[in-house]
Amino acid sequence: MAQALNGLEYGMLLFLLSVGLTLIFGMLGVVNLAHGSFYALGAYAGIAVAVFTGSFWLALCVAPLVVAGVGAAIERSCLRPLYARGPNAQVLLTFGFIYVFDDLLRWLWGSHVRSVAPPAALAGVVALGPGRFPVYRIFVILFGLAVALLLWLALERTRLGAIVRAGVWDAEMAAGLGVNVARVFTAVFAAGAGLAALAGVVAVPIQAAYPGMGVEILVRTLIVVVIGGLGSLEGSLAGSLILGQAETFGKAWLPDSSMFIIYGVMAAVLLLRPTGLFGRALR
Amino acid sequence: MRSARRLALAGLVAVAALPWLVGSYPVKLAQEILIWGIFAMSLDLLMGYAGMLSFGHSAFFGLGGYVAALALRGWSPSLVSALVLPAAAAAAAGLVVGFLSIRVSGVYFIMLTLAFSQMFYAAAFNAEWLGASDGLPGVPRPRLIGLDLDRTEVFHLYILAFFVLALVALARVVRSPFGRVLRGVEDNERRMVALGYAVRRFKLAAFVVGATIAGVAGSLEAQFNGYISPEALFWTTSGEALLMVSIGGAGTLAGPVLGAAAFIGLQSLLSSYTEHWTLILGAAFIGFVLWAPEGLLGLARREAGG
Numbered sequence: 001m002a003q004a005l006n007g008l009e010y011g012m013l014l015f016l017l018s019v020g021l022t023l024i025f026g027m028l029g030v031v032n033l034a035h036g037s038f039y040a041l042g043a044y045a046g047i048a049v050a051v052f053t054g055s056f057w058l059a060l061c062v063a064p065l066v067v068a069g070v071g072a073a074i075e076r077s078c079l080r081p082l083y084a085r086g087p088n089a090q091v092l093l094t095f096g097f098i099y100v101f102d103d104l105l106r107w108l109w110g111s112h113v114r115s116v117a118p119p120a121a122l123a124g125v126v127a128l129g130p131g132r133f134p135v136y137r138i139f140v141i142l143f144g145l146a147v148a149l150l151l152w153l154a155l156e157r158t159r160l161g162a163i164v165r166a167g168v169w170d171a172e173m174a175a176g177l178g179v180n181v182a183r184v185f186t187a188v189f190a191a192g193a194g195l196a197a198l199a200g201v202v203a204v205p206i207q208a209a210y211p212g213m214g215v216e217i218l219v220r221t222l223i224v225v226v227i228g229g230l231g232s233l234e235g236s237l238a239g240s241l242i243l244g245q246a247e248t249f250g251k252a253w254l255p256d257s258s259m260f261i262i263y264g265v266m267a268a269v270l271l272l273r274p275t276g277l278f279g280r281a282l283r
Numbered sequence: 284m285r286s287a288r289r290l291a292l293a294g295l296v297a298v299a300a301l302p303w304l305v306g307s308y309p310v311k312l313a314q315e316i317l318i319w320g321i322f323a324m325s326l327d328l329l330m331g332y333a334g335m336l337s338f339g340h341s342a343f344f345g346l347g348g349y350v351a352a353l354a355l356r357g358w359s360p361s362l363v364s365a366l367v368l369p370a371a372a373a374a375a376a377g378l379v380v381g382f383l384s385i386r387v388s389g390v391y392f393i394m395l396t397l398a399f400s401q402m403f404y405a406a407a408f409n410a411e412w413l414g415a416s417d418g419l420p421g422v423p424r425p426r427l428i429g430l431d432l433d434r435t436e437v438f439h440l441y442i443l444a445f446f447v448l449a450l451v452a453l454a455r456v457v458r459s460p461f462g463r464v465l466r467g468v469e470d471n472e473r474r475m476v477a478l479g480y481a482v483r484r485f486k487l488a489a490f491v492v493g494a495t496i497a498g499v500a501g502s503l504e505a506q507f508n509g510y511i512s513p514e515a516l517f518w519t520t521s522g523e524a525l526l527m528v529s530i531g532g533a534g535t536l537a538g539p540v541l542g543a544a545a546f547i548g549l550q551s552l553l554s555s556y557t558e559h560w561t562l563i564l565g566a567a568f569i570g571f572v573l574w575a576p577e578g579l580l581g582l583a584r585r586e587a588g589g
Binding site: 025029031078081082085086087088089091092093095096097098099100102103104106107215219222223226230255256257259260263264266267270271274 | 330334336383386387389390391393394395397398399401402405406408409410518519522525526529558559560561562564565566568569572573576
């Protein structure tokens with residue numbers, strides 16, 4: 001039971017991370033290898049704000065905005081010139097940013113592990129059946145669900161969401177119908193970066209922050225996005241929940257081979273069903 | 284062309300003479316550059332010639348290293364352990380991984396090859412008999428008749444011999460009709476299919492040749508360091524080589540070597556002045572991707588051509 005809840009909490013964290021990656025891919029066609037770096041940057045920026053102001057909640061609001069700004073700047077200055085040059089150049093560019101951010105984080109905040117305690121309102125544990133479960137982890141689960149719901153509403157029920165969906169479906173046609181696609185691209189990339197940073201801040205009270213955290217989580221995020229289907233919100237939620245459980249239980253039952261099997265599943269999905277669970281065929 | 288060959292020959296002679304001219308640290312750097320130069324050249328056969336951006340190349344590099352380490356430690360310190368077995372293992376793995384990977388393209392190829400290298404990483408990381416996260420230490424250098432490879436200058440010439448072997452082999456491959464077909468695939472895959480070329484077979488052959496040479500580079504890396512660890516298999520090891528290829532110039536053989544020299548040279552040079560050498564390297568790499576996709580070699584040619 002506690003194991004399953006841990007998996008659920010971890011899955012929600014993966015969802016916050018992967019939903020940005022999948023939206024960026026769906027809209028821009030870019031596999032953003034620097035996504036893990038946005039996550040790490042969010043975590044460190046969150047710690048800085050939390051330590052400076054003493055408020056975790058303020059960190060949860062400010063850090064994602066800062067990182068979204070960084071994302072917007074990167075999209076406009078570096079990615080935009082590469083859209084015409086195909087996926088190889090884009091992937092290489094985002095790989096380069098891993099190096100840059102890794103060093104910047106060490107420079108600004110040092111190499112040691114840092115953490116902050118969860119806010120007072122969420123400290124402590126609750127009794128759950130026979131065991132106990134930290135309140136903060138329950139908060140992460142509910143927070144992830146709330147973000148999923150909000151994102152779904154934003155995409156399905158608002159004008160802006162309709163524009164984004166149109167862009168994901170067919171950017172050229174959307175541009176032909178008068179949508180400023182370039183601006184939507186920037187907005188989506190910024191939002192994706194902001195979501196990764198949000199995951200980073202949320203993760204800090206549980207897993208602490210260290211400079212290599214981005215690279216470590218990136219591959220898991222890719223697994224989620226591949227299994228769920230590139231470009232799909234529902235897929236990213238389903239993929240996150242699946243990987244969250246698979247990794248939590250895998251570590252307990254098959255400690256030696258669980259990661260090998262998970263990477264193997266990623267490869268198999270790419271080969272046999274590249275659209276994943278919920279994706280759709282790409283042009 | 285002829286002057287380029289003369290330049291390369293002069294460069295090789297100069298590199299061969301290094302152990303008698305400079306101290307042990309620059310010699311070590313040169314050896315590292317030669318090994319990573321082999322690795323980067325083998326990756327460039329996929330990336331620069333056939334247009335396949337593979338994050339799985341580290342799997343073959345690491346596999347070669349592990350096979351060499353096991354054979355040199357446990358079986359026999361011979362050239363068979365140091366060259367034949369690692370190359371054969373990497374070729375076999377390259378055949379399987381390549382056969383599957385070339386079925387998809389674009390970002391799917393990138394992610395599939397990444398998944399494969401991570402499978403190798405996870406397998407080695409969790410295998411007690413491979414030393415788990417620590418890897419295999421105490422890898423001896425092979426014994427060749429009458430040669431003591433523990434002596435710096437002998438080992439230096441040994442690595443240089445492998446480098447020349449890889450360079451000559453790859454030069455023959457890329458200048459052959461086969462290499463021209465690969466270039467055609469990189470340029471426009473559909474056109475090559477329409478012209479009747481069995482494109483998949485050509486891509487697979489390139490993948491296997493690249494994997495084999497990467498395996499040899501990995502074996503040399505294990506002999507150079509005296510150990511091999513799962514890090515060698517991790518996908519970012521492929522990324523590092525991709526970075527070298529891009530900085531030097533993809534689609535050439537000198538480019539990846541130049542890139543390896545720039546990467547390793549800068550790393551050692553900058554790290555003695557500043558801790559922030561990864562920032563500088565990363566920023567330089569981003570600059571190359573944005574403004575000089577043809578790399579250092581391309582820049583040099585642009586200068587020369589006016």
